[in-house]
Every structure is written in C-alpha cells, then in structure tokens.
Amino acid sequence: MSAVLGLVEHDQGKLNEASLEMLTLARGVAQALNAPLEAVIIGAEEAQARALADALRPYGVAKAYWVRHEALRDYAPLAWAKGVAQLVQQRQPKAVLAAGTDRGHELIAHVGAQLGVVAATNCVEVRAQANGPWALTRLRWGGSLLEDAELKGEPKLLTVAPHAVAAEPAPSPATEGVELELELEAFTPELSDSDLVVRVVERVQAERKGVPLTEAKVVVGGGRGVGSAEGFKMLEELAALLGGAVGCSRVATNNGWRPHTDQIGQTGVQIAPDLYIACGISGAIQHMVGVKGAKRILAINKDPEAPIFQRADYGVIGDLHEIVPKLIEEIKKIKAGQAG
Amino acid sequence: MNVLVCIKRVPDTGARFELTPDGRDIDTRNLEFTISPHEECAVEEAIRLIERHGGGSTVLTLGPEAATEQLREALAKGIDRGVLLETDGSEWDPVATAQAIVEAVKGLEAAQGAPFDVLLFGNESADAGHYQTGVRVADALGRPCVAGIKALEVDVQDGTATAKREIPGGWEVYRVPLPAVFTVKEGINVPRHPSLRGIMTAKKKAIQRLQPPKPEMQLVKTRLRKPPERTGECEILGEGVEAVPKIVEKLKELGVI
Incomplete structure (x- = not known):
C-alpha cells in the first residue's frame, strides 16, 4: 500500500x-x-x-x-x-x-x-x-x-x-x-x-561568546530609537546586568550598528526569552514574528502610538537614552546591596 | 564575469496587515513596495562581484508591470540591465515561476553567447516563502546550487566559488565549479542605498520585457487569515525616568533581578 x-x-x-x-x-x-x-x-x-x-x-x-x-x-x-x-x-x-x-x-x-x-x-x-x-x-x-x-x-x-x-x-x-x-x-x-558536486567540504565552528540570543532568558533589543552603534553600549550593559543578550531590529543591522547575527525577526533569529525588553523598537511585523516566543515583553518607546505597545505586556513611554542609564544605575545599586 | 540576480516585488508591510474584503490578498492600497529582504542582499552581492571581478550584471523579476519599480531600484544601485517577466499580477507557484525563469535564462544566455557565471536568488521570499524557486532553476539548468548562503567568494582563474552556510554552532563550507546558482540569506552583506547619480542613470538603463505563458498552478492560494493575536492590555508603567522604580519592581516580580 x-x-x-x-x-x-x-x-x-x-x-x-x-x-x-x-x-x-x-x-x-x-x-x-x-x-x-x-x-x-x-x-x-x-x-x-x-x-x-x-x-x-x-x-x-x-x-x-x-x-x-x-x-x-x-x-x-x-x-x-x-x-x-x-x-x-x-x-x-x-x-x-x-x-x-x-x-x-x-x-x-x-x-x-x-x-x-x-x-x-x-x-x-x-x-x-x-x-x-x-x-x-x-x-x-x-x-x-x-x-x-x-x-x-x-x-x-x-x-x-x-x-x-x-x-x-x-x-x-x-x-x-x-x-x-x-x-x-x-x-x-x-x-x-x-x-x-555540491557537498560539504569543510565545517567551521563558530566562536561562542556570551549567552546566545536563542538561549537567553532575558533579551534587550534595540531599534531605530537607539540611534547609533554607540547607543547599543548601554543596552549591552543592561543585558549583562540581567544575565541576558542583546538583539536588534532590521533597522539597526541595515545602518551597520549591529552585526546581522543580532537581528531578531523574519530574516533573523527567533527568540523565546522569559523577558524581552524592546528599546526604541516600533514593532514592525517582521520584527514581532521573531519575538512570538517571548513570555513577557517590556517596551520602552517615546512614541505612545508605537505599535509595539499593542503587543507588549508592559510599556514605558519615554526616551530610552534617559531611562536605560537610570535603570542601569538602580539595578547596580540593588546588586551592590545584595552583594553587601 | 556575468551575473544574473532574480528578485521579487513585495509590499513593505510596516506594523500591521490589512486584508482585502475577499480575504485573498493583503490590502496594499496604502503600502509601498520593496525588494524582498534576502534578494536585496542578492542584488548587493551581484554588484560586489562585478566591482571585484569586472563584467556585467542583469536583474530579473517575474511580476506585474509595476515590478519595474524594483528593477529600477536594482539598476540605481549598480546593476546594468533589467528583465521583466510580465504577468497579470496574479500569484505564480514556484514550479511555474522557476519554469519561466529557466526559459528566460536560456534565451538571455543564447543571445549573449555565454552562460551567466553566477545566478543569485533570495533563499525565500518575504511574502510567500516557498523556499524553492532558486533550487528548481538550478536543477532544471543542471547547475550546482548552494542554498541559504551567508558568504560567497569567486575564484575567476579557477572558475570556482566557495560559499558558506550558517548552521547552529558554525558554518558549512561548499566549493563548486561555475556556472552555479546560489540562494542567499540576509546578513551576507549590508545592502547599499542608491546614489542620486545612480537613480538618474537607472532611468536610461534598458529593461527587456518578456511575456511568459501562464501554466496551470499546482499550488493555489484560496484565502489569507490573520493568526490569533495576543490579547490582553499593555500595562503602562509610567513615563520617562519616573517610571524606573516601577520597572525595577516589575523586574523583581518577574525574577529577573
């Protein structure tokens, strides 16, 4: 049969x-x-x-x-x-x-x-x-x-x-x-x-640094609102404090701010963290399809009309360039308290 | 060397989809169109190959007359000439699309008296995502095909190409003789923006139009639907730096700190 x-x-x-x-x-x-x-x-x-x-x-x-x-x-x-x-x-x-x-x-x-x-x-x-x-x-x-x-x-x-x-x-x-x-x-x-004729002739292992995006429990993502490659430094600091990884939207990759390996979305990686912190990300379909697996989404965006707020669990309206450094400062205080 | 890159016109969707009343298509009345992302990188790769090795480049698409907009965009970036396989705008399945492209490639190669050394495709289109057009063209032409690559180097002397494909934890390396077909993934390069001069010269570049016969489709879309969306309100924690204590509280609640 x-x-x-x-x-x-x-x-x-x-x-x-x-x-x-x-x-x-x-x-x-x-x-x-x-x-x-x-x-x-x-x-x-x-x-x-x-x-x-x-x-x-x-x-x-x-x-x-x-x-x-x-x-x-x-x-x-x-x-x-x-x-x-x-x-x-x-x-x-x-x-x-x-x-x-x-x-x-x-x-x-x-x-x-x-x-x-x-x-x-x-x-x-x-x-x-x-x-x-x-x-x-x-x-x-x-x-x-x-x-x-x-x-x-x-x-x-x-x-x-x-x-x-x-x-x-x-x-x-x-x-x-x-x-x-x-x-x-x-x-x-x-x-x-x-x-x-077409066959694998060689395999190369990728160097592994930090928590891979796909396995991170916390992902801090940055988009157009981050504004520059330097702007991502504070997102890296925040991610490091939370034991997570940094990702980005396609805008950040196309502007050369981040490598493509950091890109989350339809043509990038799909993530499934416990918490996704989206900073300066508007929430385009192609990006959101990559974060469907996230348990919780926290969005920081200065535009209260940004579509990301319709998909997020928690929202903060404001400039990430002011909020993120302050957040880092507060978390550091708590960590210092915990250590002491 | 001689490179052909195949692209697809897709709507630039932004933040949400609206469907047409009959549910068969995306309502594109308020949308711009663009080159599908992987193919944007394929165009860039084609331009870089010619910059490095010299020769000529062609961009091809199957679609309605309006798709000349995407051909012009590729021409503005530096591709030499365009080919439109003109349709009535209805969807063609991957078998039909590949067949039309194969016939066009044969015609173009006969006219130029030589094969394209490299055929570039996107790994999959943003909209339909069939993942098979490039592979089918390669098999029909009897040329080697490496799919989903993120690095390509051509050795003109040798007449070979080395391509890398990203896999979990590393890379697979392939080495194939030319002519060959590659389907590329975004990340292989960062596509350039067209220059003003490029946009001006693109207007004078030639676009050849062909009307391929439309065969019977084996895969037919009947309807589009939106998947169930996440429901539930977004809890606004506050505005500006004043919201930071609330964020910290929430992070503690979630067990992140």
Whole structure:
C-alpha cells in the first residue's frame, strides 16, 4: 500500500525536534488516508540507522528506509534528494514530508525539482484525502499570516513549520505480539559524480561568546530609537546586568550598528526569552514574528502610538537614552546591596 | 564575469496587515513596495562581484508591470540591465515561476553567447516563502546550487566559488565549479542605498520585457487569515525616568533581578 513518507533529520544519531513534530503531523495525514507512516533516514552508519529506526517507532512509524551510499555520509543536497526521488519512484508514496528547517526546505525543493512536483512549505495543518487536491494551511510572512491553499500533484510534497504541532508519540503503540524492532529496509540509490558536486567540504565552528540570543532568558533589543552603534553600549550593559543578550531590529543591522547575527525577526533569529525588553523598537511585523516566543515583553518607546505597545505586556513611554542609564544605575545599586 | 540576480516585488508591510474584503490578498492600497529582504542582499552581492571581478550584471523579476519599480531600484544601485517577466499580477507557484525563469535564462544566455557565471536568488521570499524557486532553476539548468548562503567568494582563474552556510554552532563550507546558482540569506552583506547619480542613470538603463505563458498552478492560494493575536492590555508603567522604580519592581516580580 502507498505510504506517507517522512524524511527525518538527525544529528550524530539523535533525531531533531522538528523531525518529531513533522512525524506527528504526518501520522495524522497517514491516518486520514488509511496509509502506513514510513520514515526515510539518509546519510547514517548502519548502527546509527538501526538506533534511529527504533527511536522512530513510538511515533507511529511502521517502517524505515535507510538510504545508503558511500557518498551520502556527509550532506550533499542534490545527491540526498536524488536518493529520495529514486525511492519515491520505486515506492510511489502518497506524500513526502520534511521538517520546515533549512535542510528540510532545501531537500524537498530538490526532490520536487527531480519529480516535477510543487512543494507546500511551512504547513501547519493538512487535510489529506485519497483523491484530488489537498487543502492545507501554511505560513506566510514568516508566520504573520496564514494561507489556506490547495495542493495538486502526485505525490504531495510538504514541509511542516517548526512548532506548528507538538511532537507527540502515537497514543497507543502496539506493544504486544509485535516485533519490537522496526523494519529497516536499505535502499541504495544510483548516483553519478555530478550529483555529488555540491557537498560539504569543510565545517567551521563558530566562536561562542556570551549567552546566545536563542538561549537567553532575558533579551534587550534595540531599534531605530537607539540611534547609533554607540547607543547599543548601554543596552549591552543592561543585558549583562540581567544575565541576558542583546538583539536588534532590521533597522539597526541595515545602518551597520549591529552585526546581522543580532537581528531578531523574519530574516533573523527567533527568540523565546522569559523577558524581552524592546528599546526604541516600533514593532514592525517582521520584527514581532521573531519575538512570538517571548513570555513577557517590556517596551520602552517615546512614541505612545508605537505599535509595539499593542503587543507588549508592559510599556514605558519615554526616551530610552534617559531611562536605560537610570535603570542601569538602580539595578547596580540593588546588586551592590545584595552583594553587601 | 556575468551575473544574473532574480528578485521579487513585495509590499513593505510596516506594523500591521490589512486584508482585502475577499480575504485573498493583503490590502496594499496604502503600502509601498520593496525588494524582498534576502534578494536585496542578492542584488548587493551581484554588484560586489562585478566591482571585484569586472563584467556585467542583469536583474530579473517575474511580476506585474509595476515590478519595474524594483528593477529600477536594482539598476540605481549598480546593476546594468533589467528583465521583466510580465504577468497579470496574479500569484505564480514556484514550479511555474522557476519554469519561466529557466526559459528566460536560456534565451538571455543564447543571445549573449555565454552562460551567466553566477545566478543569485533570495533563499525565500518575504511574502510567500516557498523556499524553492532558486533550487528548481538550478536543477532544471543542471547547475550546482548552494542554498541559504551567508558568504560567497569567486575564484575567476579557477572558475570556482566557495560559499558558506550558517548552521547552529558554525558554518558549512561548499566549493563548486561555475556556472552555479546560489540562494542567499540576509546578513551576507549590508545592502547599499542608491546614489542620486545612480537613480538618474537607472532611468536610461534598458529593461527587456518578456511575456511568459501562464501554466496551470499546482499550488493555489484560496484565502489569507490573520493568526490569533495576543490579547490582553499593555500595562503602562509610567513615563520617562519616573517610571524606573516601577520597572525595577516589575523586574523583581518577574525574577529577573
């Protein structure tokens, strides 16, 4: 029977969260079609593939394919996609899903190009049916808008937006009378040298300094209102006092005040701190989509009409250049008191 | 060397979206338009490549006549010529878009008697975010493609390019022979603003118009919706420096200090 295939991503033998979320959504698709859910593992050693397959089992995966090839050990987007496309041609699945990550998007794009089928990316909901087009909902504008769409073509190619569904194991995994080992079928694709032209030739580790934006509990963000690169010094001081990190809006990056790695938003990083302190940030959609994960937002802005106040939990109306230094002073006093 | 950069015209949305009454589109009546952010960086990268290595650059877009505004913007920054794949303004899915671009590239390359050494795209457009147009063009042309790059260096002697992609905790490095396709991410550079002289000369630069046939779409938008918004009032802690004690109190309450 035609299955629903999920392309899983792994890092050193561990499945990533986005893949488990994708499998959770894919399981619903498979159920709607009365089809088995099967997983595809690419570029692992055999023992790793075996371990991954067993880790997939609780998610309702009925079988895993291990796409193996000498040349597929490290990432090579076109070669990986050709492996998937050849498997698709042999097994004729109803749908192929990947996680909505950089790699998932790149792979599904190549798979789609090989098969001549479109891909619906960053889906949050999929209403599958056995015949005809599928109705689905996907993200637009980095999640600021939802799009209802109709997807034609066979097989259906989709990526699942990260955090759209929570990763959940299947409700009632059959435990008795079923083999505990998941069936793992090796599939060896035919690859030519030209498929391997694009591959990782080197990996460079980034130097790690301070608390990464994505992991910080407190983020102090600055925008147009900060006014200059020097203006960010006080935000850095405030962030340091609170054990947090500094971020910025696109205006700050485009003006050369901050490196792009500090940019929060649709084309930057997405943060999820306990508290986001937005200083001199108006609250443009592209920025706010990056702070959706923040538990609390405190906005400091001199314009009481700034849209940021509609999204913030706490607001202070005034000039950050006066407020922030005073705030730093007060916090220092408290810290000195605590130390004494 | 010869570089082609593909861009998309998108509304400059500001702080909130208003949808049209039928819910199918963003109401753009009060909005300006711009080049999608990743592609703004792709344009900058194209200009820098030509500044460094010499040669010529072309900017291409698929869209309505109004998209010439974005072509002119790229021309004002330093791209040599423009190509508009003119549509009626309706949305094309990524397969249709890629197909039209592939046909155009073949035509342009036949006319100039040589392939573009580098094709640049944005990693994904700000509005539709399909993440696949550049990859599809590359595969259809049989050229290597590195997606989502944040650094690019071309070795003209060697005829190769080295591209870097940011991954959690570091970078992946790719080295590919030219001609090749790259989709870039914002952060690869800081795009320049056009100079006054650039804006003047852009008016005289040529824009070629082509009308690609519109194929049947495989992915069709039926409606746009706003996701549920955060509800709840913003608690105003005060105005100016007088608010500082209240901020401190709140920070304590939240367990931050």
